[in-house]
Amino acid sequence: MYRIIQKEILAPTITKYVIEAPYVARKRKAGNFVIIRVEETGERIPLTLVDSNIKEGTVTLIVQAIGKTTKALALKNAGGYIMDLMGPLGNPTPIETGKTIACIGGGVGTAELYPITKALKEAGNTIYTIIGARSKELVILEKEMQQVSDTLYITTDDGSYKRKGFVTDQLKELLDTNLGINLVYAIGPLPMMKAVSNLTRPYNVRTVVSLNAVMVDGTGMCGGCRVSVNGQMKFACVDGPEFEGHEVDFDEMLLRNRSYTEMEKISVDRFTEEPHVCKREGMA
Amino acid sequence: MKINVNKMKPSERMKIPRQSSLEQQPDERNRNFTEVSFGVDEERALLEAARCLECQNPVCQEGCPVNIDIRSFVQLVYQKDYVGAVNKIRESNYLPAICGRVCPQEEQCELVCTLGKKHDPVAIGKLERFVADYELKHNLFSPPIIKEHRSEKIAIVGSGPAGLTCAAELAKLGYQVTIFEALHAVGGVLRYGIPEFRLPRTILDLEAERIKALGVKIETNFLVGRTATIDEFLEEWGFNAIFLGTGAGTPQFMGIPGESFNGVYSANEFLTRVNLMKAYKFPEYDTPIKVGKSVAVIGGGNTAMDAVRTSKRLGAEHAYLIYRRSRTEMPARAEEVHHAEEEGIEFMMLTNPTRILGDQNGSVCGIECQKMELGDPDESGRRKPVPSSEPKFVVEVQNVIEAVGQSPNPIIQSTTPGLKTGRKGVVVADDVQRTSREGIFAGGDLSRGGATVILAMRDGKIAANEIHLYLQKKKQ
Ligand SMILES: Cc1cc2nc3c(=O)[nH]c(=O)nc-3n(C[C@H](O)[C@H](O)[C@H](O)COP(=O)(O)OP(=O)(O)OC[C@H]3O[C@@H](n4cnc5c(N)ncnc54)[C@H](O)[C@@H]3O)c2cc1C
Numbered sequence: 001m002y003r004i005i006q007k008e009i010l011a012p013t014i015t016k017y018v019i020e021a022p023y024v025a026r027k028r029k030a031g032n033f034v035i036i037r038v039e040e041t042g043e044r045i046p047l048t049l050v051d052s053n054i055k056e057g058t059v060t061l062i063v064q065a066i067g068k069t070t071k072a073l074a075l076k077n078a079g080g081y082i083m084d085l086m087g088p089l090g091n092p093t094p095i096e097t098g099k100t101i102a103c104i105g106g107g108v109g110t111a112e113l114y115p116i117t118k119a120l121k122e123a124g125n126t127i128y129t130i131i132g133a134r135s136k137e138l139v140i141l142e143k144e145m146q147q148v149s150d151t152l153y154i155t156t157d158d159g160s161y162k163r164k165g166f167v168t169d170q171l172k173e174l175l176d177t178n179l180g181i182n183l184v185y186a187i188g189p190l191p192m193m194k195a196v197s198n199l200t201r202p203y204n205v206r207t208v209v210s211l212n213a214v215m216v217d218g219t220g221m222c223g224g225c226r227v228s229v230n231g232q233m234k235f236a237c238v239d240g241p242e243f244e245g246h247e248v249d250f251d252e253m254l255l256r257n258r259s260y261t262e263m264e265k266i267s268v269d270r271f272t273e274e275p276h277v278c279k280r281e282g283m284a
Numbered sequence: 285m286k287i288n289v290n291k292m293k294p295s296e297r298m299k300i301p302r303q304s305s306l307e308q309q310p311d312e313r314n315r316n317f318t319e320v321s322f323g324v325d326e327e328r329a330l331l332e333a334a335r336c337l338e339c340q341n342p343v344c345q346e347g348c349p350v351n352i353d354i355r356s357f358v359q360l361v362y363q364k365d366y367v368g369a370v371n372k373i374r375e376s377n378y379l380p381a382i383c384g385r386v387c388p389q390e391e392q393c394e395l396v397c398t399l400g401k402k403h404d405p406v407a408i409g410k411l412e413r414f415v416a417d418y419e420l421k422h423n424l425f426s427p428p429i430i431k432e433h434r435s436e437k438i439a440i441v442g443s444g445p446a447g448l449t450c451a452a453e454l455a456k457l458g459y460q461v462t463i464f465e466a467l468h469a470v471g472g473v474l475r476y477g478i479p480e481f482r483l484p485r486t487i488l489d490l491e492a493e494r495i496k497a498l499g500v501k502i503e504t505n506f507l508v509g510r511t512a513t514i515d516e517f518l519e520e521w522g523f524n525a526i527f528l529g530t531g532a533g534t535p536q537f538m539g540i541p542g543e544s545f546n547g548v549y550s551a552n553e554f555l556t557r558v559n560l561m562k563a564y565k566f567p568e569y570d571t572p573i574k575v576g577k578s579v580a581v582i583g584g585g586n587t588a589m590d591a592v593r594t595s596k597r598l599g600a601e602h603a604y605l606i607y608r609r610s611r612t613e614m615p616a617r618a619e620e621v622h623h624a625e626e627e628g629i630e631f632m633m634l635t636n637p638t639r640i641l642g643d644q645n646g647s648v649c650g651i652e653c654q655k656m657e658l659g660d661p662d663e664s665g666r667r668k669p670v671p672s673s674e675p676k677f678v679v680e681v682q683n684v685i686e687a688v689g690q691s692p693n694p695i696i697q698s699t700t701p702g703l704k705t706g707r708k709g710v711v712v713a714d715d716v717q718r719t720s721r722e723g724i725f726a727g728g729d730l731s732r733g734g735a736t737v738i739l740a741m742r743d744g745k746i747a748a749n750e751i752h753l754y755l756q757k758k759k760q
C-alpha cells in the first residue's frame with residue numbers, strides 16, 4: 001500500500017498527488033513512469049513520474065481523470081492509500097547538451113513534459129516551451145514551466161488565454177524565425193504528437209515523442225504496448241516510452257488505443273452511477 | 285471404503301486398474317473457470333497406492349527432477365498416513381499441491397515407473413495432489429522447525445517456482461530471505477500464465493502463505509534492475525548472495541503481417557489480463573478483454589493450450605489451435621491436450637499462419653494459413669514442417685493469440701555488469717546454478733529459456749544448497 005501524502009487540484013479534472021514510495025523516489029529520472037493499481041479490482045495504468053523527493057521518500061504524479069481508474073484515483077484523499085505502485089519504468093530521457101530545444105506539452109502531457117524540460121534546462125540547453133490546452137482553466141504548471149524555460153508560450157484552442165490556436169501554430173512560427181531549434185520534444189495527445197512530427201519533418205528537425213500505449217505489466221512481459229517504429233515492432237514500456245516522432249506509425253497507434261473504447265465506457269458509466277462517487281472532486 | 289487394500293494379495297493388487305480423476309463435464313467446464321479436475325478421492329487414492337510394486341530399485345525417484353522419495357510417500361498413502369506422505373514429499377519439494385497439478389508426469393516419474401512397463405504406471409502426480417489437498421482441506425500444515433538462525437541475507441529475484449523454492453530451502457536453513465517480485469502478486473507464471481481452471485488461486489495463495497510462514501519476506505511491486513540494481517543489493521542493501529529466477533517472460537511474435545491489429549494478443553497478454561487481472565470478471569474487475577466469436581491460437585505448448593481453452597471459456601464459439609507440426613510433436617502436457625479436445629477445441633494441425641487480416645477499423649477479421657507437410661528431422665530431432673503445395677486459405681476469426689515462444693526479460697542482464705548471457709539472452713548458469721558473477725546464482729526459465737515448473741523448482745533447490753555452501757565457505 002502506498003500512502004497519499006498530499007493532493008492538490010490543479011485544474012478541473014487534473015490533480016496532483018504526492019505519494020510515499022521511497023525506493024522509486026531514489027531512482028527516478030526524467031522520462032520515467034510508474035504503473036499503479038488503485039484498488040484490488042483495479043486496472044494497472046501507467047503514469048509519468050513528474051517529480052520526486054528523495055529525502056521525503058515521495059514521488060509526484062499529475063493525473064487527468066478521464067476514465068474509471070483515473071476517476072477512482074481522484075476519489076482518494078491525502079492520508080488515503082493506493083494499492084500498488086511500481087517503477088521507475090521506461091528509459092530515462094537522454095539528456096543532451098548544447099542544443100536549442102522546443103518542448104511542447106499538450107493537455108496533461110505538460111505534466112509529463114515538465115521533468116524532461118527541467119532536466120534539459122539544468123543541462124544548459126536553450127529551451128522554448130509551448131503549452132497547449134483546450135481553454136484557460138486547463139493550463140497547468142505555467143509557473144513551473146516558466147522557471148525551466150528561456151521563453152514560454154501558451155496556446156488555447158478557444159483563445160480564452162494567451163494565443164488562440166494549436167501548439168503547432170506557435171511551433172511553426174518558431175521554426176520559421178530561425179531560432180536555431182535543433183531538437184523538439186512533444187508530449188500530449190496522439191493527434192498532437194502526430195501533427196508536431198508532421199510539421200517538423202520538412203524542417204528536418206529531430207522530434208522526440210512519448211508514446212502513451214495501453215500497458216498492462218510495464219516490464220516487457222505482455223507485448224500489449226507494442227508500437228511500430230520505423231517499421232519495427234517495439235514495446236513502448238521497455239524500448240520507450242520515447243521514440244523518434246518521424247518514425248512512429250501514429251495511425252496504427254490511434255487505432256490500437258481505441259481497442260477497448262466500448263468496455264471503457266461500460267466501466268466508467270458503472271462507476272459514475274455508483275452512489276459513492278463524490279461530485280465535488282471536480283470530475284467531468 | 286468398500287475394499288480393504290491392506291488385505292489384498294500382491295496378485296490382486298496387480299489387477300487394480302489405474303485410477304482416474306473425477307472431473308467436471310467437458311461441456312460444462314468449458315464455460316467456467318472452476319478447476320477441471322477434482323483429483324482422486326480417498327478410495328481411489330488408496331487403490332492407486334496399492335498398485336505400487338514397492339520396487340527394490342525405485343526408478344520413479346530418478347525420473348523426478350527434484351528426486352522425491354516416491355516409493356516411500358506412496359507407501360505412506362497406502363498406510364493412510366497422508367500427513368506423513370505430504371511431509372515426505374515436502375522434504376524434496378516444498379510445493380506439492382502445485383506439482384501434482386502441473387508437472388508433466390508422463391515424461392518424468394510416470395514414464396520410468398516399473399509398473400508402466402507392462403501396465404499403466406502408478407498415477408504419482410494424482411497421489412501427490414491428493415495428499416497435498418488432504419493436508420490443506422484438514423488444515424494439517426505445520427511449518428518445519430528452523431533449527432538454526434543465520435545472519436546472512438539473501439535476495440531472491442522473481443517469485444515463480446524457481447524463486448519460491450529457493451526461498452523456502454534457504455529459509456529452512458535459517459537464512460534471512462527476501463523475495464522481490466515485479467508484479468503485484470507472487471507466483472510468476474503460476475499466477476499470470478496458468479489459468480485458474482488448472483491451478484486455483486486459493487492453492488497458490490496458500491503455498492505463498494506457507495513460504496511466508498518460514499519467515500521469508502516478500503516485496504511485490506519491485507522491479508529489480510530498475511527499483512534497485514543487483515549491485516546495489518550487494519553493496520548498499522547488505523545482501524550476501526542473490527538468486528535470479530526472473531523466468532522467460534518476454535513474448536515472441538511470429539513477425540507476420542497484421543500483428544498490430546486490435547484483437548491480436550501475445551498469449552502472455554491474453555492470459556495476464558484473464559488470470560492476474562481477472563478480466564473474466566469484467567466489469568466487476570476493471571481490466572477488459574475482448575473475445576470474438578472465433579479465436580485462433582497459434583502454438584502447440586502448454587501456453588497455447590491454456591490460451592485456447594481460456595478463449596472457449598470466455599465465450600468463443602470456435603476456438604482453433606493452429607500448430608505447424610502434427611499432434612504427436614505437440615510439447616503440451618498430454619492431459620491438457622486431452623482435456624482441450626474434450627472441451628471442443630478445434631485442432632488445426634500441420635498448419636502455419638502466414639498473415640493476419642484486418643478490417644477498416646483495424647480489428648482482426650481473419651487469418652491466412654498454409655498447410656504444411658513433415659519433412660526431414662531438424663536439429664531438435666523432430667521432423668521439420670515444410671509448406672505443402674496446397675493453396676493458402678483464410679479462416680474467419682476475431683482474435684489471434686500467439687503462443688510461439690518466450691525469452692528472458694533483459695532488464696537485469698542489461699543492468700548487471702559481468703553477468704554472462706547466452707543464446708536468446710538466457711543467463712548462463714553452471715550445473716550448480718552459479719553465474720559468471722560471484723555470489724549471484726540463477727535458475728528456472730531464466731537460465732533454461734523456457735522449461736517446466738518442476739525444473740525451475742529443481743534449479744531453485746540446487747541453487748539454495750549451493751548458496752549455503754558458498755556462504756559457509758565465505759565465513760571461514
Ligand atoms: C508512459 C505513459 C505515461 C503516462 N503518463 C500520464 C500522466 O502523467 N498523467 C496522466 O493523466 N495520464 C498519463 N498517461 C495516460 C494514462 O495512463 C491513461 O489516461 C489512463 O490509463 C486512463 O485510464 P482510465 O481507466 O482512467 O481510462 P479509460 O477509460 O480506461 O481509458 C481512456 C484511454 O486511456 C488509455 N488507456 C486505458 N487503459 C490504459 C492502460 N492500461 N495503459 C495505458 N493507457 C490506457 C486508452 O487510450 C483509453 O482509450 C500515461 C500513459 C503512458 C503510456
Ligand SMILES: Cc1cc2nc3c(=O)[nH]c(=O)nc-3n(C[C@H](O)[C@H](O)[C@H](O)COP(=O)(O)OP(=O)(O)OC[C@H]3O[C@@H](n4cnc5c(N)ncnc54)[C@H](O)[C@@H]3O)c2cc1C
Nearest residue numbers: 442444445446466472473477508531586728729735736737
Ligand atoms: C501459460 C503457461 C502454461 C504453462 N504450463 C505449464 C505446465 O502445465 N507445466 C509445467 O511444468 N510448466 C508449464 N509452463 C512453464 C512453466 O510455467 C515455467 O517453466 C516456470 O514457471 C518457470 O519458472 P521460473 O520460476 O523460472 O519463472 P516464472 O514463473 O516466469 O517467474 C518469474 C517471475 O519473476 C518476475 N520478474 C521478472 N523480472 C523481474 C525483475 N527484474 N525483478 C523482479 N521480478 C521479476 C516475474 O514477474 C515473474 O513473477 C507453462 C508456461 C506458461 C507461460
Ligand code: SF4
Nearest residue numbers: 348383387392393409
Ligand atoms: S514432482 Fe513431478 S516428476 Fe516429481 S514426483 Fe511429482 S509429478 Fe513426478
Ligand code: SF4
Nearest residue numbers: 336337339344397398
Ligand atoms: S517405479 Fe512405480 S511401481 Fe516402482 S516404486 Fe516407483 S511408483 Fe512404485
Ligand code: FES
Nearest residue numbers: 218220222223237
Ligand atoms: S506493458 Fe506489457 S510489454 Fe509493455
